[in-house]
Amino acid sequence: MNFIGLQVNCDEEKREFIIAELSLLAFDAFEENEKGVFASCDLAEWNEEEVKEICNRYELEYSFEEIEKVNWNEEWEKNYDPVIVDDQCIVRATFHEPKPEFPYEIIITPKMSFGTGHHATTNQVLKYQLSLDHEGKKVLDVGCGTGALAIMAHKRGAQEIAAVDIDEWCIENSSENFALNNCENILLKLGGIEQIQPDDHFDFIFANINKNVLIDQIKDYAHRLVNGGTLVLSGFYAWDIPDLVREGRKYGLEHEDQSELENWAMLAMRKK
Known part of the structure; x- marks a missing residue:
């Protein structure tokens, strides 16, 4: 499926508002640039009238184009370097030399999926995982992408x-990456949090998606956490943290930790 790439020209003060407005539509990926905000959505969900209404309200100019779905495997191999996380973990491709000096090595072939470790969100969650005691624990990765967090x-x-x-591409990609990393104990399902039974409880839940989906589903995450369990969220901006903390408190989740990298944030909350 192809995408629509939307460029909204705006000054820095309006970018946060435009991202918030577009995220209520079908847009699920955003990037700030020198002109303003670039956003993308599936072609099938594109509605120019909705975008026009927002831009007219803010008196902004916009442009858009249809973009073919990128094969990230090909693009990745052109410029990809291994990712080092906190000097403890290396995320590399099959065409890179093994690095046994790192305690943790994750082998990823991204295909069409998100989550190679390069993006600030994935990087921060991987780093936080290094501080958590996973031994013998039960873990859920929501919106797994390449499967890096589950690995x-x-x-x-x-x-x-x-x-x-x-996303079917993500399921296929995660399955391949699980095999590359000899992960035989991971249950992989196509769908969202509803694929996990409400009475199935986890010690850790990782969800690297976007703010609106996280706020909408945080109740479901909290319900599936054991008492004392930890929810780790990413995929949103640093200024979104108070909104997520506020929503989490409604369901017994207390702020535990956070980090920021390139304006992107990671938030950890513990269930009381």
Whole structure:
């Protein structure tokens, strides 16, 4: 499926508002640039009238184009370097030399999926995982993408791991990456959090998606956490943290930790 790439020209003060407005539509990926905000959505969900209404309201100019779905495997191999996380973990491709000096090595072939470790969100969650005791724990990765977070959980000694994603490409890619990393104990399902039974409880839940989906589903995450369990969220900006903390408190989740990298954030909350 192809995408629509939308460029909204605006000054820095309006970028946060435009991202918030577009995220209520079908847009699920955003990037700030020198002109303003670039956003993308599936072609099938594109509605120019909705975008026009927003831009007219803010008196902004916009442009858009249809973009072919990129084969990230080909693009990745052109410029990809291994990713080092906190000097403890290396995320590399099959065409890179093994680095046994790192305690943790994750082998990823991204195909069409997100989550190679290069993006600030994935990088921060991987780093935080290094501080968590996974030994014998039960873990859920929501919106698994390449499966990198589930793979890290496996390598850190998690006993049971489940991973879900609504994108078929991500499921196929995660399955291949699990095999590359000899992860045999991961239950992989196509779909969202609804694929996990409400009475199935986890010690850790990782969800690297976007703010609106996280706020909408945080109740479901909290319900599936054991008491004392930790929810780790990413895929949003640093200024979104208060909104997520506020929503989490409604369901017994208390702020535990956070980090920021290139304006992107990671938030950890513990269930009381």
